[in-house]
Amino acid sequence: MSEDLHVDLAVIGAGPGGYVAALRAAQLGLKTVVIEKEFVGGTCLNIGCIPSKALLDATHLLTQIRNASAFGIRVEGIEVDYPAMRQHKAKVVKMLTGGVRSLLRKAGVTLIEGEGSFAGPGVLQVDRAVSAATSSESKGGAGGRVVVRAGSIIIASGSGEAQLPGVPLDGELVISSRGALDLEEVPQRMVVVGGGYIGLEMSSVYSRLGTDVVVLEMLDRLLPEMDQEVAETAEKLMREQGLDIRLNARVSGVTGRAGDAEVAFETTEERQTVATDIVLVAIGRRPLTAGLGLDAIDLEPDPRGYITVDHGMRTGVPGVYAVGDVVPTPMLAHVAMDEGVVAAECAAGRDAAMEYRAIPAVVFTSPELASVGLKEEEALARGRKLRVGRFPFRGNARARARNDVEGWVKIIADAETDELLGAHCVGPEAGHLIHEAVVAMGYSGYSEDLALTVHAHPTLSEAFKEAALAVDGRSLHI
Secondary structure, X not given: OEEEEEEEEEEEOOOHHHHHHHHXXXXXXXXXXXXXXXXXOHHHHHHOHHHHHHHHHHHHHHHHHHOHHHHOOOOOOOOOOHHHHHHHHHHHHHHHHHHHHHHHHHHOOEEEEEEEEEEEOOEEEXXXXXXXXXXXXXXXXXXXXXXXXXEEXXXXXXXXXXXXXXXXXXXXXXXXXXXXXXXXXXXXXXXXXXXXXXXXXXXXXXHHOOOXXXXXXXXXXXXXXXXHHHHHHHHHHHHHOOOEEEOOOEEEEEEEEOOEEEEEEEOOXXXXXXXXXXXXXXXXXXXOOOOOOHHHHOOOOOOOOOOOOOOOOEOOOOOEEEOHXXXXXXXXXXXXXXXXXXXXXXXXXXXXXXXXXXXXXEEOOOOEEEEEEOOHHHHHHOOOOEEEEEEEHHHOHHHHHHOOOOOEEEEEEEOOOOEEEEEEEEEOOHHHHOHHHHHHHHOOOEHHHHHHOOOOOOOOOHHHHHHHHHOOOOOOXX
């Protein structure tokens, strides 16, 4: 039986972009419904950002305990209770996804758990998930159809794992990051295909737990999205931590079974194989726009599946917006959230626009890697004349006290105007520290603004001040 629902705004997808858009729309007085076919909270909260950070933090703590003798602390008989570690991860995920449900409920947003698609302009049909039948927060009956008629619609359907041609995911031998987050046992050997964010983070988790990890990257460097110097430093440090990194390695096939397999790959010199127990494919993600019925509203994605939008997140179809991983902007949860806010405000008749100049990116390895703004090589390619300031953490008092001195801060400024063009950091708490530059760039600041700001001592943030001073050759502590 079909039920009609009339609302001001409908959101397809309850991930970071979708649920935040729904919350902002409710704040603005719009009657709002959000439709989610699989995970409330999306990939990020359920099978991405949050569970991976739970494991990264747990295994980072394990490494710190193993190295506690440097602080005069002797620890003996260290044991890893991996099932308990997984339970911790699951507990964090359950708490946060439950929190999203609570936020939507308190805001008065109607949640429909099911698969939504366009039936025409301003009309969505939702085949409700049977598993949501007993949920008091969901609209409609078990297995029934809900027809949603909305003044505006936001597409926030997210992304899925990119597939490696010729190497299908089977969930046992060849797994995605989702599978890597839910392994019941720690494998002895793992091959990770892809040297990007996800590949390096999951490599770090299992390497710390004792897995022999081989990283195969088809490019001649790791982390192509980040500054070249960051990538080179990361490669050096990851190798020192025990990762076997092979660059210019194009995977051609996987044979065998879980626990006894071989990965064939080709380099610029020869064809090679490596034995493994399991293969993690982490080569990126693809937008999930197929199956949304976009042809019903004459909205055609580009050849890669992305939806083109303007800075107000408007598509080419009046009243239809798109945010998050379905648009060709950085595939980052925090970007999706802000895009969701902009889309909701535009749908409510406000004047809002996204600004992408100061978007931070973080890789949660150890040490952490963080960037904002232009890469040094990117700025030079654009013909900018630069002044670059660098400061190593070995010159920072707090880093010395923590016995955590690997890495550095780099500030990139325009040589003529001193405008802050970018900042890059490898080191302790880099994901937090990068926001000094993010805020400064958000206000079109200068490197001198960071240099003149008084920083508390002793803190890691002083490394940013020193790097800003170094732009003008005035660094004091190195």
